[in-house]
Amino acid sequence: xxxxxxxxxxxxxxxxxxxxxxxxxxxxxxxxxxxxxxxxxxxxxxxxxxxxxxxxxxxxxxxxxxxxxxxxxxxxxxxxxxxxxxxxxxxxxxxxxxxxxxxxxxxxxxxxxxxxxxxxxxxxxxxxxxxxxxxxxxxxxxxxxxxxxxxxxxxxxxxxxxxxxxxxxxxxxxxxxxxxxxxxxxxxxxxxxxxxxxxxxxxxxxxxxxxxxxxxxxxxxxxxxxxxxxxxxxxxxxxxxxxxxxxxxxxxxxxxxxxxxx
Ligand SMILES: CCCCCCCC/C=C\CCCCCCCC(=O)N[C@@H](CO)[C@H](O)/C=C/CCCCCCCCCCCCC
Ligand SMILES: [Ca+2]
Ligand SMILES: [Zn+2]
Numbered sequence: 489x490x491x492x493x494x495x496x497x498x499x500x501x502x503x504x505x506x507x508x509x510x511x512x513x514x515x516x517x518x519x520x521x522x523x524x525x526x527x528x529x530x531x532x533x534x535x536x537x538x539x540x541x542x543x544x545x546x547x548x549x550x551x552x553x554x555x556x557x558x559x560x561x562x563x564x565x566x567x568x569x570x571x572x573x574x575x576x577x578x579x580x581x582x583x584x585x586x587x588x589x590x591x592x593x594x595x596x597x598x599x600x601x602x603x604x605x606x607x608x609x610x611x612x613x614x615x616x617x618x619x620x621x622x623x624x625x626x627x628x629x630x631x632x633x634x635x636x637x638x639x640x641x642x643x644x645x646x647x648x649x650x651x652x653x654x655x656x657x658x659x660x661x662x663x664x665x666x667x668x669x670x671x672x673x674x675x676x677x678x679x680x681x682x683x684x685x686x687x688x689x690x691x692x693x694x695x696x697x698x699x700x701x702x703x704x705x706x707x708x709x710x711x712x713x714x715x716x717x718x719x720x721x722x723x724x725x726x727x728x729x730x731x732x733x734x735x736x737x738x739x740x741x742x743x744x745x746x747x748x749x750x
């Protein structure tokens with residue numbers, strides 16, 4: 489039993505050299521880069537607060553849980569233990585589940601589902617079953633999670649197809665570009681390690697952590713922008729709107745309306 493907590497008990501080992509900077513931390517850069525979750529998540533909780541107050545405070549769960557994703561990710565890379573791997577992967581699965589439950593477009597619900605509460609119960613059931621099955625073949629979990637990521641992307645592209653709002657389209661393109669860059673780093677670290685070791689640059693998994701958290705920040709603001717029932721929501725960048733760099737957020741302006749943006 490103690491074996492599952494022990495260092496390097498996970499079957500996964502990322503490209504970064506082990507114990508390069510400390511005898512207590514297996515992968516230093518991957519561990520340090522997980523701290524980006526602790527920086528971005530509170531900022532996103534703050535930036536999304538006006539929208540969550542308007543819609544549903546449960547929306548905050550996504551970014552609260554992202555703090556735990558960062559915590560478990562840091563623990564996993566620090567130890568490369570089996571428990572660390574499972575905590576890292578299960579926390580991602582549950583944050584995806586909350587995202588689907590609160591944001592998945594109503595018109596894409598399966599036909600036998602009438603309301604969001606029934607849909608959320610279905611998501612809960614699928615997540616519990618997936619959590620149990622994740623112990624059957626732990627090495628396959630990360631690929632299964634990326635499939636959920638792909639489905640999310642497909643849903644987003646379908647939603648944007650009939651959208652003419654230029655601000656929303658720009659944000660969607662940026663989110664997808666960040667996701668493509670992030671997943672390229674993840675795949676390259678997984679399958680191209682010998683090349684990266686030859687040129688002594690084994691940090692791509694750490695870059696994945698940074699890029700994916702920013703992609704989720706852009707993606708969740710886009711969903712909020714499309715979802716908010718206001719006639720003229722503004723889209724600004726924090727901390728500097730003039731340069732259009734930083735984290736995007738919506739500014740509630742205009743009159744409340746019932747219809748969606750796109
Ligand atoms: C309509 C639904 C809305 C859903 C909202 C989105 C909720 C956030 C979802 C995922 C959070 C991503 C967390 C990143 C994990 C970092 C930890 C990590 O690196 N773990 C690895 C091991 O260290 C592990 O191998 C990673 C496995 C792959 C995880 C794939 C997650 C899917 C990400 C989907 C992101 C969509 C971005 C949207 C932009 C268009
Ligand atoms: Ca390693
Ligand atoms: Zn990681």
